[in-house]
Amino acid sequence: MDVFRQLKPYFWPEKKLLFGAIACLAIATALGLVYPNLLRYLIDEVITKKRFDLVPRLALIVVIVVSMKGLFQFLHGLCGGRLGNRVAYHLRNAMYNKLQYLSFQYYDQARTGDLMSRLTADLEAIRQFIGFGFAQLLNVMLMLVFGMGMMFSINWKLALLTMISMPFLAFTAVRFEGKIHPAFRMVRQSLSSMTTAVQENITGVRTVKSFAREPHEVTKFAARNEDYKSMNIGSAGIWAKYFPIMEILANLSVVILLGAGGYMVIQDTITLGELVACFSLIWYIIGPMWGLGFHINNFTQTKASGEKILDVLHHYMHVKDGENAAPVTKVDGHVRFDHVTFAYPEKQPALYDFNLDAPPGSVIGLLGSTGSGKTTVISLLMRAYNVKEGKVMLDGKDIRSLQLESYRSQISTVFQETFLFSSTIRNNIAYGCKDVSMDEIIRAAKLAKAHNFISELPEGYDTVVGERGLGLSGGQKQRIAIARALIKDPKILVLDDATSAVDMETEHEIQAGFKEVMAGRTTFIIAHRISSLKHADEIIVLDKGRIIQRGTHQELLQQEGIYRQTYEIQYSDGPRQAENQAAAAREEAPISEGIEADPNSIKISLNSERRLAH
Numbered sequence: 001m002d003v004f005r006q007l008k009p010y011f012w013p014e015k016k017l018l019f020g021a022i023a024c025l026a027i028a029t030a031l032g033l034v035y036p037n038l039l040r041y042l043i044d045e046v047i048t049k050k051r052f053d054l055v056p057r058l059a060l061i062v063v064i065v066v067s068m069k070g071l072f073q074f075l076h077g078l079c080g081g082r083l084g085n086r087v088a089y090h091l092r093n094a095m096y097n098k099l100q101y102l103s104f105q106y107y108d109q110a111r112t113g114d115l116m117s118r119l120t121a122d123l124e125a126i127r128q129f130i131g132f133g134f135a136q137l138l139n140v141m142l143m144l145v146f147g148m149g150m151m152f153s154i155n156w157k158l159a160l161l162t163m164i165s166m167p168f169l170a171f172t173a174v175r176f177e178g179k180i181h182p183a184f185r186m187v188r189q190s191l192s193s194m195t196t197a198v199q200e201n202i203t204g205v206r207t208v209k210s211f212a213r214e215p216h217e218v219t220k221f222a223a224r225n226e227d228y229k230s231m232n233i234g235s236a237g238i239w240a241k242y243f244p245i246m247e248i249l250a251n252l253s254v255v256i257l258l259g260a261g262g263y264m265v266i267q268d269t270i271t272l273g274e275l276v277a278c279f280s281l282i283w284y285i286i287g288p289m290w291g292l293g294f295h296i297n298n299f300t301q302t303k304a305s306g307e308k309i310l311d312v313l314h315h316y317m318h319v320k321d322g323e324n325a326a327p328v329t330k331v332d333g334h335v336r337f338d339h340v341t342f343a344y345p346e347k348q349p350a351l352y353d354f355n356l357d358a359p360p361g362s363v364i365g366l367l368g369s370t371g372s373g374k375t376t377v378i379s380l381l382m383r384a385y386n387v388k389e390g391k392v393m394l395d396g397k398d399i400r401s402l403q404l405e406s407y408r409s410q411i412s413t414v415f416q417e418t419f420l421f422s423s424t425i426r427n428n429i430a431y432g433c434k435d436v437s438m439d440e441i442i443r444a445a446k447l448a449k450a451h452n453f454i455s456e457l458p459e460g461y462d463t464v465v466g467e468r469g470l471g472l473s474g475g476q477k478q479r480i481a482i483a484r485a486l487i488k489d490p491k492i493l494v495l496d497d498a499t500s501a502v503d504m505e506t507e508h509e510i511q512a513g514f515k516e517v518m519a520g521r522t523t524f525i526i527a528h529r530i531s532s533l534k535h536a537d538e539i540i541v542l543d544k545g546r547i548i549q550r551g552t553h554q555e556l557l558q559q560e561g562i563y564r565q566t567y568e569i570q571y572s573d574g575p576r577q578a579e580n581q582a583a584a585a586r587e588e589a590p591i592s593e594g595i596e597a598d599p600n601s602i603k604i605s606l607n608s609e610r611r612l613a614h
């Protein structure tokens, strides 16, 4: 019941419907109890005494009772339907809302298929139970109480005899509940694991096909399907074992009733009408007992579903606003990392004593091998995770003291993996902003060098992309993502390997666009290409979470180290040429200015990079 107590905020506002549904069902049940009495009257007063003139009146009463019962059943359906759907609506919204605000840490471990099954199958179970199951469960009690009460009022000895097998029936039902509940929990877990397999397979279908791993996927799915089947067969086994026992016990009371009741009629202790009434009433008691298994099963399934939904709703939010979180309004864009050491849960630190001072408008480049901690720096800047050692600051304020939403709205990130929503290109670009004009969208697309290819599409900006939409190339997707980041007009721009999928020339064109847009904004660029970083005000080279080099492009070229080695690999046909270029860099103007100043030098670099690529 604890689960339902915790779900109370969602169904209690609809208590009128809840009580309405229960009351209507109870009235319908009570009206049903009129039939056995009418039968008794028909046999004892009309047929036995041959007073057939009473038949039309009796028939009229039956018609009225049947109509009333029908009406209340209809009202029960109406109230229950509304109640279930409204509660499911509130819960669905609450779940979705919570899913939006759950931290990155949650999603690091969450499985999409599992979450989808909570949002669909588990919510459906709750909808059914709160709408109808709960009232039916109460109705079972009412039927038992009403039915027994009436039987006892007719003949308490016969009633008592008939009830002999009932305690055994109740005992079996309770044992059944104890077995079926864990079994259903396993079924649900198995179902969510199977859904996850399907979901991952569909998402990763390209990888599966390119590695020709279809047979492996089929085997993997078959194993989970087998598990699901076994779980279902297991629960069906419990069902198969207990259900006949319950049925035998239930029918035993009918046998006793007919045997003992028949004898009493012969002995003239009760009338025939009373026996027929009792025979009809016994189904009022056996019916719920038979259904007890179903109702218990329904109840336990809903409890298991409720637990899973509450697990999401009550999940701890690792990153959230503090009590006095200040909204971020005017931002200069001064970012500082102050002795930050950070480890992902149950892992070695991904960053050690990381320090950084990025004045407003500066460009910070991050370079390092895979897993060196570059993305972690960005994640901490976005406050995807809370820093426990050290501080990340914006304009001198610890970002943990700032209101999360307004803080993040100051940052635009273009991720390594581009995600486009299944909507038009126009909507995808405008995603981060409310009320943007078409001119602004086009301007952002032009800056991201996306306008030309978008214009060439038959439907232009109205082309639907993403799932089931038009398939775009990696570079085209990245350019749309860049436009999406630029349109937000952020104070802090993060480019996490954002131009890795576009060709060199486009990358330079995009960066030229960035220069225009980024004036006065703090920019973080993660890249593996030196060409993307060399105009940065400070380049930080990371290795296994530690800063091993930092400085400007020229400074780093003058040092022995990873930066220079990377430069040599990317820029020269041989180490000697790199050394010459490094020497030239020492003497000449900064390379970031050189990009604009000497287009030929870019071409030379690009050509050598292209040669390298080939």
Ligand SMILES: Nc1ncnc2c1ncn2[C@@H]1O[C@H](COP(=O)(O)OP(=O)(O)OP(=O)(O)O)[C@@H](O)[C@H]1O
Binding pocket: 108, 344, 345, 347, 350, 368, 369, 370, 371, 372, 373, 374, 375, 376, 377
């Ligand atoms: N969400 C996460 N949960 C646990 N560990 C993580 C998570 N993200 C990254 N790591 C670990 O932290 C370390 C740094 O990873 P990070 O993604 O910051 O590296 P990176 O330099 O950005 O790599 P890449 O260039 O491949 O993107 C790695 O050892 C990685 O396994």
